[in-house]
Amino acid sequence: MKHALIIDTEAEKKEILNRYKSLLRACKSTLQKGDKKEIRKAFELAVECHKDMRRKSGEPYIYHPIAVAQIAAEEIGLGTTSIVCALLHDVVEDTDITLEDIEREFGKKTAKIIDGLTKIAGVFDTNSSLQAENFRKMLLTLADDVRVIIIKLADRLHNMRTMDFMPGHKQLKIASETIYLYAPLAHRLGLYAIKSELEDLSMKYLEPETYKLIANNLNEKKAERTLFVKDFISPINEILKEQGLSASVFGRPKSIHSIWNKMKSKNIPFEEVYDLFAIRVVLDSHSDQEKADCWKAYSIVTDLYRPNPDRLRDWISSPKGNGYESLHTTVMGPRGQWVEVQIRTQRMNEIAEKGFAAHWKYKESNNDNGLDLWIQNVREMLSNPESNALDFLDDFKMNLFSDEIFIFTPKGALLQLPLGATALDFAFEIHTDVGAKCIGAKVNQKLVPLATKLQNGDQVEIITSSKQAPKEDWLNIVVTSKAKSKIKSSLKEEKRKIAEIGKEILERKLKSLKITYNTENLEKIAYYFKLQATQDLFVAVANAKIELKDLKEFLNDENALDTNNPKIQEEFVAQKSKSGEKDVLLIGEDMQLIDYNLAKCCNPIPGDDVFGFTTINDGIKIHRTNCPNATQLMANYGYRMVKAKWNSDQQLTFLTNLHIIGIDAVGLINNITQVISNDFKVNMRSITVETEDGIFDGMISIYIKDTNHLENLIKNLLEVNGVTSVTRYDG
Numbered sequence: 087m088k089h090a091l092i093i094d095t096e097a098e099k100k101e102i103l104n105r106y107k108s109l110l111r112a113c114k115s116t117l118q119k120g121d122k123k124e125i126r127k128a129f130e131l132a133v134e135c136h137k138d139m140r141r142k143s144g145e146p147y148i149y150h151p152i153a154v155a156q157i158a159a160e161e162i163g164l165g166t167t168s169i170v171c172a173l174l175h176d177v178v179e180d181t182d183i184t185l186e187d188i189e190r191e192f193g194k195k196t197a198k199i200i201d202g203l204t205k206i207a208g209v210f211d212t213n214s215s216l217q218a219e220n221f222r223k224m225l226l227t228l229a230d231d232v233r234v235i236i237i238k239l240a241d242r243l244h245n246m247r248t249m250d251f252m253p254g255h256k257q258l259k260i261a262s263e264t265i266y267l268y269a270p271l272a273h274r275l276g277l278y279a280i281k282s283e284l285e286d287l288s289m290k291y292l293e294p295e296t297y298k299l300i301a302n303n304l305n306e307k308k309a310e311r312t313l314f315v316k317d318f319i320s321p322i323n324e325i326l327k328e329q330g331l332s333a334s335v336f337g338r339p340k341s342i343h344s345i346w347n348k349m350k351s352k353n354i355p356f357e358e359v360y361d362l363f364a365i366r367v368v369l370d371s372h373s374d375q376e377k378a379d380c381w382k383a384y385s386i387v388t389d390l391y392r393p394n395p396d397r398l399r400d401w402i403s404s405p406k407g408n409g410y411e412s413l414h415t416t417v418m419g420p421r422g423q424w425v426e427v428q429i430r431t432q433r434m435n436e437i438a439e440k441g442f443a444a445h446w447k448y449k450e451s452n453n454d455n456g457l458d459l460w461i462q463n464v465r466e467m468l469s470n471p472e473s474n475a476l477d478f479l480d481d482f483k484m485n486l487f488s489d490e491i492f493i494f495t496p497k498g499a500l501l502q503l504p505l506g507a508t509a510l511d512f513a514f515e516i517h518t519d520v521g522a523k524c525i526g527a528k529v530n531q532k533l534v535p536l537a538t539k540l541q542n543g544d545q546v547e548i549i550t551s552s553k554q555a556p557k558e559d560w561l562n563i564v565v566t567s568k569a570k571s572k573i574k575s576s577l578k579e580e581k582r583k584i585a586e587i588g589k590e591i592l593e594r595k596l597k598s599l600k601i602t603y604n605t606e607n608l609e610k611i612a613y614y615f616k617l618q619a620t621q622d623l624f625v626a627v628a629n630a631k632i633e634l635k636d637l638k639e640f641l642n643d644e645n646a647l648d649t650n651n652p653k654i655q656e657e658f659v660a661q662k663s664k665s666g667e668k669d670v671l672l673i674g675e676d677m678q679l680i681d682y683n684l685a686k687c688c689n690p691i692p693g694d695d696v697f698g699f700t701t702i703n704d705g706i707k708i709h710r711t712n713c714p715n716a717t718q719l720m721a722n723y724g725y726r727m728v729k730a731k732w733n734s735d736q737q738l739t740f741l742t743n744l745h746i747i748g749i750d751a752v753g754l755i756n757n758i759t760q761v762i763s764n765d766f767k768v769n770m771r772s773i774t775v776e777t778e779d780g781i782f783d784g785m786i787s788i789y790i791k792d793t794n795h796l797e798n799l800i801k802n803l804l805e806v807n808g809v810t811s812v813t814r815y816d817g
């Protein structure tokens with residue numbers, strides 16, 4: 087059946103004007119002199135540019151930019167520049183208007199933000215590495231102007247709200263991106279309301295059945311809940327009033343997505359989820375009374391209802407990194423059920439709901455360091471030329487989800503670190519030099535080793551010594567990416583310096599022995615002394631582990647210089663295997679001292695049978711013994727092989743690829759990623775999916791511990807409804 091579209095242009099014009107008026111009402115509170123004119127100008131330009139365009143629903147396209155501007159103003163609280171940018175966010179990309187036009191009409195700032203918005207428009211393409219690179223670019227704009235990201239979130243929110251008209255496969259793709267990146271981003275920026283809505287909307291498309299089930303259940307119990315909330319809050323209201331505190335107390339339903347998370351993580355049916363809502367006490371406090379008032383309210387609530395001592399969270403004394411402030415407690419309600427109560431002031435509430443933008447409004451308050459710090463961290467990570475885009479994305483996502491701890495310096499300043507951070511991490515957080523020279527720490531006045539894990543609230547003093555230098559095993563101690571990369575580069579630099587010295591010494595010694603100094607001879611000498619690479623040879627010479635007499639020995643071994651002699655090759659291999667353990671390269675250890683990589687052609691993971699192969703310029707490459715290249719390598723360059731085995735105590739993960747084929751069904755991608763991320767806690771690097779004629783064909787790159795881990799994962803993936811085959815593949 088075809089759907090006829092009847093367009094009444096007069097009615098549409100009226101409707102456009104109505105929507106514009108409603109937008110103006112939403113930004114009324116922030117409007118200053120001249121602002122209204124700017125917004126009007128942007129509105130008129132957008133109307134003109136999009137006049138012949140329509141959305142998938144058949145509606146005039148201009149409804150979309152107006153709605154995005156409305157979200158920016160009303161739900162996030164952004165000001166005039168952002169409203170103008172939101173109205174114009176699609177014009178450069180979709181019409182003939184250029185950035186120069188925008189700059190001429192609206193100024194540099196606006197042009198720059200729109201440039202950012204246009205550039206990140208193609209962020210999510212099908213190619214996974216491109217996607218990561220673009221995402222990195224998108225975050226780079228954070229450094230310029232965080233409003234680019236916030237307007238992008240508003241744009242995404244409106245698209246999600248109006249997604250019913252999209253074809254099914256697009257809905258799935260957009261919803262997946264939203265849950266994978268946009269919702270965490272909103273969370274990190276403190277936009278809780280938007281984050282929750284994005285999550286709920288994604289779920290509506292990714293898991294429509296469950297979504298409907300929970301929504302219906304919630305609806306059924308609504309009357310009962312309202313009554314309960316009324317009974318619960320009326321004594322609180324009474325006593326608050328008696329004590330002279332002005333506040334509004336109300337029940338807030340939890341999002342469908344968070345209820346679903348709870349059902350999954352606790353493995354319980356809907357009926358057993360007790361906290362379907364939280365009680366919120368929002369106090370109308372004077373700015374210097376905020377903390378005292380919140381604790382007063384806490385005391386009132388917990389006098390009425392018995393609190394669970396394990397469930398008090400004080401984010402007022404130490405706000406979260408994204409600026410969130412609140413007191414949370416869980417108390418026993420009158421009907422014997424736990425109820426979460428959130429206590430905060432109006433200012434805190436606004437920051438919690440509208441996030442970053444509200445910070446600007448309350449700039450005089452002193453709690454906006456968290457976000458600045460985060461942006462600074464992102465900027466630092468991005469400016470590191472060694473980090474590749476995909477690693478960055480993983481680090482970034484890890485940082486998004488990891489918990490934070492707060493550590494005091496001796497002078498009482500507060501630093502923020504990820505959960506699990508050690509004294510050494512803290513030292514590097516203070517300054518690279520403090521980290522590099524760190525020999526110990528005092529935690530709460532007690533002397534402790536570098537590797538000590540810090541607890542929230544610890545006060546830490548770092549002890550340094552000018553004789554100290556970073557050690558290789560420090561890499562096992564630290565967790566922050568900052569400390570890791572500083573230690574790595576310092577170790578590399580140190581080794582390079584020593585090798586430089588050794589190289590000069592060796593050159594002189596070879597000259598005196600009349601051995602030509604060239605790559606070929608250097609490699610032969612390195613093999614003779616059972617060293618993996620010429621750089622190791624230089625280091626050994628510098629450390630006087632190889633001296634003139636050893637080189638003479640080498641020279642006297644008449645066949646040593648002839649690696650083509652099959653007898654020598656045999657001996658070399660025999661010698662290597664005789665000396666046993668020592669010659670075995672332990673993968674996972676020595677990562678920085680010996681230059682080795684996992685071969686890209688076969689992506690070995692722990693548990694695979696492997697061998698090392700010494701390359702001329704690229705250190706040692708680890709291949710699987712059943713790698714297609716292995717036979718050729720072993721056949722032609724047997725003497726270059728190095729025994730290798732996996733170090734089983736290492737907690738490293740390795741990249742591998744899975745090819746999944748199945749019958750496409752609603753929620754299939756989600757079920758697969760559910761098994762990978764939630765059940766197996768495996769990190770995904772990328773996922774590419776094609777669907778044709780109902781057949782699902784997916785390539786997934788994941789970080790896996792070992793072959794056992796992989797086999798179990800494959801077994802579980804095969805149990806997902808619709809999946810018919812799962813195979814590991816290379817490259």
Ligand code: MN
Nearest residue numbers: 150175176241
């Ligand atoms: Mn848009």
